[in-house]
Each structure stands twice: as structure tokens, then as C-alpha cells.
Amino acid sequence: MNALRQAPVSSVAAALKDVADFGGFFSIELGGPDDGWHRIEDAYADGVADLIAATAGRYDTRELRIGASIVQLGHAARLWSPVLACAVVHGIVPDLRGLHRADDGPALRLPAAPTGWHAPEPPHLTGLLYEVVVDRQLDALAAGLRVKVAPRLLAGNAASALAEAARAVLAARGDLREPLAGLVDDLLRTGRLAGTGKVLGPDLSFRRRSCCLYYRVPAGVKCEDCSLAE
Template sequence: MKSPRQAPAPRVAEALEEAAAFGTFFTIERGGPDKGWHPVEEAYTAGCADLIAATCDRYGTREQRVGASVMQLGHAARLWSPVLACAVVQGIVPDLEGLHRADDGPALRLPASPTGWYVEGVPAMTEALYTVVVTRRLDALAAGLRVRVAPRLLAGNAASALVEAARAVLAARPDRRGILTAVVEGLLSTGRLSGAGKVTGPDLTFRRRSCCLYYRVPSGEKCEDCSLAG
């Protein structure tokens, strides 16, 4: 497959701005002072221990693997949402190189002018999205975790976050149903996501083959896409 064509920074910024209108998880801050932010790679190397602790405190659990799972699920959603929206709406996949994370929470930021690529066709879009989100980010996060979490659980979280992001895009842009469905199904057949779950309906309903463990927190319950749900 030929290399994708570079998109100019203003077009990438425009795509990210449009995506941000879809919701909080679609927002990646851009520019501004570096104070209060750090490279996301540093967070991965540290096992995202601060976010895991904050997640455990928020949900009132002492189970570190539950906190790690819920944290990873949320981070995956913050990665998939903007890049998926940019891809299927504008035909641009943003490059998240240099991505920062807030010192005090999960928010994400690109400190410099955003770069990215034009993508045409489902295979090219699928490959680019998998590389940007899974290969370069979620694999690094998983490698740095100091808490034992099953790889298939993490893959299920990534798949669930992907489909949830796609449903949000579908709600905002129903005209993109065809390309959204094709890209999601392509991603669910790629690499670590293969076998993690499947789309079960035209509105991107989904059933995963693992459980994120959220039901183990006080007042928690099984998610709609959980493999344990009846």
C-alpha cells in the first residue's frame, strides 16, 4: 500500500476542531503553555499510576486491576474518538506524535501545529488508524502497566472504545454510516483487535468477548456490550 499523502497543518487543525464539536472525548487541546502537561510516553512508562489511583478513588475500589482497566478504556476512547471522526468525516488521520497528557487528569494536547495524512479508502484508513492508536499508543500503555491486566481484556476495552466513538460520530453524522461501519469492522479484524468483539446491528451495537471489570466497583454494573451480560 502506497504511503499516505501529508495533509497541511491548517487542514488537520480544521478537522480536529470539527471533531471536538462531537463531545469531550473528541477534544484534543492544541498549543498553549507547556506547564501542566507532560509527554504521554512518560505517563505510559510510569504505568499511568496516577490515573489508576485516581480512578480507584473515584469509584471507591481497592482493586488496582479494575482501576487500570477502567483507566485504559477511557484513554482508548480519548484516542479513538478524534482520529476516527477526522478520518471518516474529513478523510484525514491526525498524527499524534508529541501528544501530551494533563498532569492532573486524562485530557490530551498537541503542543505544536498538528500534522496528519490524507487517507482514501477503507484499507488505508484502517491501517492508519490502527497504527496511530493501537501500535503507537495503546501497546505502549499496556507495556508500561505495573498492574497485571489480561491482554484480551485490554483489547476488548480498545474495541469497545472504538465502537462507542463510532456510535457518537454516527449520531452526529448519520450520512457517514457506510464508511463508519466498514472502518470499524476492518479495525475489529486487525491485529490485537481481531476477535475482541463484533458489531451486532446496523446502528453499531456491539458485543465484546471480555469484561472491563466495571461491575466490580461499588454500585457498578455490567456494560451493555459486556460478554457477561445476559
């Protein structure tokens, strides 16, 4: 990251605040009191056990791996959404180091003044986004899980969350279809995301090659992008 150009704190904050209007998964709270929050590293080290147990209870299942899958999928969406939107819309890549998680749920917060970089040109942008989201966050979450979940399922969740984030950005900024589609395509060929699925059309619909297991909960269904869907 030494060759990257640091972006002004004001620009990173403005980008994050702007894309928060795209939807709930795009929101990262900035600053404020520390009460009610804890370091994301501590949540990862604990295997996000509190969210997994709460999620399994909410969906009335005893299979904690289903709760773990749903939690990881949701967390991936909360990471990809603001990062992807800031990169494509504002040319800013926020640095998520120092991230906090709410004590009572999955909401995220950057407690200090947000830092980040001016988005580099492809293919360097792809590598930076992968590092910010997968290497630094999702890999740490996976390493801390106390529930056995197949690595390819978790990678498929990460890819599905990326595609869903891209569709939400496209809905807000249809004029950015070309750079958005190109970036998503490059990311889906990178690292653990490679081979997890493919984009099907100009609307960035996606078909994954794994299943998040949601269909196994009572009243659950197969997701639209599921490998098991007809």
C-alpha cells in the same frame, strides 16, 4: 508511512477543532502553554499510576487492575474518537506523536502544530488508524502498566472504545453510516482487535467477548456491551 500524502497543518487543525464538538472524548487541545502538561510517553513509562490510583479511589475499590482497566478504556476512547471522526468526516488522519497528557487528569493536547495525512483508501486506511492508535499509543500504555491486566481485556477495551466512538460519530453524522460501519468492521478484524467482539446492527451496537471489570466496584453494573450482560 512514506507513501502517505501529508495533509496541510491548517487542514488537520480544522478537522480536530470541528470533531471536538461531537463530545468530550473527541477533544484534543491544540497548542498553548506547556505548564500543566507532560509527554504521554512519560505517562506510559510510569504506567499511568497516578490516574489508576485516582480512579480506584474514586470508585472505592482496592483492586488496582479495575482502575487500570477503566483508565485504559477511557484513554482508548480519547484516542479513537478524534482519529476516527477526522478520518471519516474530513478524510484526515491526525498524527498523535508528540501527544501530551494533563498533569491532573486524562485530557490530551498536541503542543505543536498538528500534522497528519490525507486518509488513504481502504484497506490502507485501516492499517494506518490501527498504527496511530494501537501500535503507537495503546501498546505503549499496556507495556508500562505496573498492574497485571489480561491482554485480551485490554484489547476488548480498545474495541469497545472504538465502537462507542463510532456510535457517537454516527449520531452526529448519520449520512456516514456506510463508510463508518465498513471501517469499524475492518478494524475489528485487525491485529489485537480481531476476535474481541462484533457489531450487532445498523446502530453499530457492540457486544464484546470480555469484561472491563466495572461491575466489580461498589455500586458497579455490567456495561451494555459486556460479555456477561444478558
